[in-house]
Amino acid sequence: MYRSQNRLLDDVARWQASGWVTPEGASAIRNEIAARRSGIGLAGVLATLAAVLLSFGVMSFVAANWQVMPKLWRLAVIALGLWTALGGAIWLDRRGHPYFSNSALLAGSGIFGAGIMLIAQMYHMDGHPPDAVLLWASGTVLMGLLTRSNAVLAAALALFTLWSQMESFGYGLRQGPHWAFLLAWTTVAAGVAITRWRPGMHLLAITLSLWIIQLAYTGHLHGRAASGHLLVTLIGLTLVGASVGFGPVIDRWRQISGPLFAYGFFIAFVGSLGLQFVADHRGTLTLPLGALTLLAIIGVLVWAWRSDNRAGIWLAYAAFSIEIFSLYVKKIGTMLGTSAFFLVTGLLLAGLAWAAFRLHGKTLQIVEEPR
Amino acid sequence: MMRRFLTPTVAILLSGLVMTGALAWLVIDRIALLSSGREIVLAIRPVDPRDLFKGDYVRLAFDVSEIDKALLPDDETRRGERRFGPGATIPLYVVIERQPDESWKPVAVSETQPSGLSANRVFLKGKTQWHSRRRVLYGIERYYVQEGTGLALENLARTSKLAAIVAVGRDGSTAIKGLVVDGRRVYDEPLL
Numbered sequence: 408m409y410r411s412q413n414r415l416l417d418d419v420a421r422w423q424a425s426g427w428v429t430p431e432g433a434s435a436i437r438n439e440i441a442a443r444r445s446g447i448g449l450a451g452v453l454a455t456l457a458a459v460l461l462s463f464g465v466m467s468f469v470a471a472n473w474q475v476m477p478k479l480w481r482l483a484v485i486a487l488g489l490w491t492a493l494g495g496a497i498w499l500d501r502r503g504h505p506y507f508s509n510s511a512l513l514a515g516s517g518i519f520g521a522g523i524m525l526i527a528q529m530y531h532m533d534g535h536p537p538d539a540v541l542l543w544a545s546g547t548v549l550m551g552l553l554t555r556s557n558a559v560l561a562a563a564l565a566l567f568t569l570w571s572q573m574e575s576f577g578y579g580l581r582q583g584p585h586w587a588f589l590l591a592w593t594t595v596a597a598g599v600a601i602t603r604w605r606p607g608m609h610l611l612a613i614t615l616s617l618w619i620i621q622l623a624y625t626g627h628l629h630g631r632a633a634s635g636h637l638l639v640t641l642i643g644l645t646l647v648g649a650s651v652g653f654g655p656v657i658d659r660w661r662q663i664s665g666p667l668f669a670y671g672f673f674i675a676f677v678g679s680l681g682l683q684f685v686a687d688h689r690g691t692l693t694l695p696l697g698a699l700t701l702l703a704i705i706g707v708l709v710w711a712w713r714s715d716n717r718a719g720i721w722l723a724y725a726a727f728s729i730e731i732f733s734l735y736v737k738k739i740g741t742m743l744g745t746s747a748f749f750l751v752t753g754l755l756l757a758g759l760a761w762a763a764f765r766l767h768g769k770t771l772q773i774v775e776e777p778r
Numbered sequence: 779m780m781r782r783f784l785t786p787t788v789a790i791l792l793s794g795l796v797m798t799g800a801l802a803w804l805v806i807d808r809i810a811l812l813s814s815g816r817e818i819v820l821a822i823r824p825v826d827p828r829d830l831f832k833g834d835y836v837r838l839a840f841d842v843s844e845i846d847k848a849l850l851p852d853d854e855t856r857r858g859e860r861r862f863g864p865g866a867t868i869p870l871y872v873v874i875e876r877q878p879d880e881s882w883k884p885v886a887v888s889e890t891q892p893s894g895l896s897a898n899r900v901f902l903k904g905k906t907q908w909h910s911r912r913r914v915l916y917g918i919e920r921y922y923v924q925e926g927t928g929l930a931l932e933n934l935a936r937t938s939k940l941a942a943i944v945a946v947g948r949d950g951s952t953a954i955k956g957l958v959v960d961g962r963r964v965y966d967e968p969l970l
Contacts, residue, residue: 474924479970482805486798493794500786512790519797526801528835530808531954531967534917535905546800550793553784 412440451506455558458510462517469525478529485522489515496554509558516547516562537573544570548594557604560595564607567591568614575625584622592618608663612670619643620677623685636681643675651710669718672707676700676726684733694748697734701752704730705759809969811953815945816900818874819958821881822940835920836931838942842874842884842902843919845912849887871950872914873901891950903950918944918952921965934959 416437423433465488469481476484492515500508520543526532527539544566551560571588592615599607619642623635650657650668657664683696704727711719731749739745784792821841873886876898885899886892892901904914921942923931934940941958957965 471925477970478968482801482970485801489797490794493790497787497790500790508786515794515797519801522797522801523804526804526808528922530812531918531921532808533915533920542800546793546797549796550790553789553793554786555789 415440448506451510454507454510455513458514458517458558461514462521465518465521466524469521469528481525481529482522485518485525488518489522492518509556512550512554512556513558513562516543516550516559519543519546520566537570540566540570540573544591548591548598552594552598552601555598555602557599557602557607560598560602560604560607561610563598564592564595564610564614567595568617571618575621584625585618588618609666612666616670616674619674623678623681631686633682633686636678636686639678640675640682641678643671643673643678646671647675647707654714665714665716666718668711668714668716669722672719672722672726676704676722676730679703680729680733684737693734693737694739694744697730697739697748698752700730701727705756805970808953811947811951812945812955812967812969815947815951815953817955818876818882818900818944818946819880819941820944822935822942822957835922836928836935838919838921840916840918840942842872842882843914843916845872845884845887845906845914847912849884850912867905869903869905870914871901872904873899875899900946901950902946902952916952918942918954921954921957931957 419428419433419436422428423430428436465485468484492511496508496511496515499505499511523539523543544563547559547566548563550556551563567588570591571585574587575585592611596611599611620639622642623632623639625635646667648671650664650671654664654668657667679696679700683693683700704723707719708723708727710716711723734748735745739748823839823841869889871888871890871892872884873888873892873895874882875885877883882900895901902916904916906912906914921931938960943955943958943963945953945955947953954967956963956967
């Protein structure tokens with residue numbers, strides 16, 4: 408999978424120079440790349456940003472609470488704005504501009520949210536602010552499902568996440584997990600499953616990962632209980648285990664065992680950080696937990712490299728750095744103890760590197776410099 | 779690709795109708811409460827003169843926001859604590875009674891909707907947080923004003939006697955109808 412089309416163009420030129428690709432083949436590949444690039448295009452991206460700006464413009468208008476304008480007029484402005492955006496979306500869709508049409512829909516969702524805020528303000532409603540965000544998100548997800556617009560589905564997911572955050576932390580700490588978010592998440596997931604939007608699947612994975620990680624921090628203990636972090640770690644490890652154990656089976660259904668491994672590792676690592684540095688105050692378990700975590704990270708690195716999982720490799724590198732830095736800051740007993748720990752693990756790792764080199768000499772160089 | 783049940787045009791129109799309907803429902807609900815709810819006048823006390831004006835709204839605190847600790851029975855407190863946990867938001871109903879001087883005072887608190895109240899009593903739906911359970915929020919603690927005009931109202935609150943005209947619905951929900959300064963009705967809120 409190529410992330411950068413420029414790199415692919417470089418490779419095509421190289422392959423042509425080496426005589427692996429005929430000049431006709433190379434130009435055909437270049438044409439294909441050019442056609443793909445114009446798919447979404449800069450115009451679509453700019454239109455999406457424009458929609459966001461327009462929505463914020465309307466919301467700021469609402470926040471100014473301009474009282475020269477009677478209430479009925481203000482409501483009329485919102486209704487007119489909403490229907491102008493939606494009418495524009497229909498018109499653009501019929502003229503064959505699906506990306507611009509999506510942007511207009513996004514603006515419509517933004518104006519809907521502004522309308523909710525406007526009404527709350529006009530009638531001095533100060534009930535339960537997350538409810539307003541929930542209503543906004545519900546309208547948006549309905550629009551996303553009906554129109555199958557990826558941009559609108561993404562906006563709905565962002566709003567549902569905001570709602571869940573407000574419910575969990577902003578307005579009275581919850582005793583337990585915010586289960587209702589899972590229902591909202593599933594609704595968005597159904598939409599993304601219909602449109603088969605790959606970036607949307609990553610958004611879903613990221614928001615679900617954050618929800619799982621927060622399991623350790625909800626409730627009145629604010630993450631001081633080890634059990635929450637242990638649960639998060641175990642969920643992450645289960646996902647990693649599923650990917651390692653049943654990768655081919657999962658990939659036959661959908662090509663997701665690689666991302667599953669990376670997200671699972673991310674969740675497990677954040678859980679283990681909580682276990683080591685948030686819950687364990689006295690530092691009695693720092694040495695065994697730290698050693699275990701480093702060992703697990705190295706295991707992940709080896710597996711990610713062998714299965715060509717780039718996200719996994721990079722996450723493992725990042726996790727390794729974060730882990731040793733955290734251990735260094737927290738210290739293992741004394742500074743001398745910390746020093747001994749790093750020296751011993753460093754020597755062990757050096758030995759491991761040598762063993763790996765003897766086993767697969769060539770391949771080690773790729774691990775040293777992943778692209 | 780799955781077959782589409784709706785054409786894009788129908789899908790967009792449908793979502794627009796639902797959104798417009800939701801907004802209209804919010805407005806109609808408020809208008810119904812403001813026009814048919816029982817009208818009471820609640821005395822306002824300044825929260826904190828420096829904190830009174832926040833952004834584009836004025837923070838209001840009412841005499842009925844403070845609940846006498848004696849109104850919260852100990853048994854119920856402990857039962858509630860187990861159910862909600864510290865820091866949780868607890869929904870409750872506050873019964874207030876009209877005093878001879880026309881002011882309102884909380885006389886009872888319950889977790890279920892009260893019924894069969896005498897004419898000089900009314901109940902308000904509110905919520906409280908466990909660590910501040912003597913302070914009840916009714917959802918009418920913000921009074922939105924035009925950008926930059928909050929200071930005038932803030933000064934007024936410091937120098938005059940301020941009260942809010944509040945509409946109370948059958949289910950105890952509340953909405954601000956207007957403000958009263960020294961017995962004079964100002965800031966009357968039009969329905970639309």
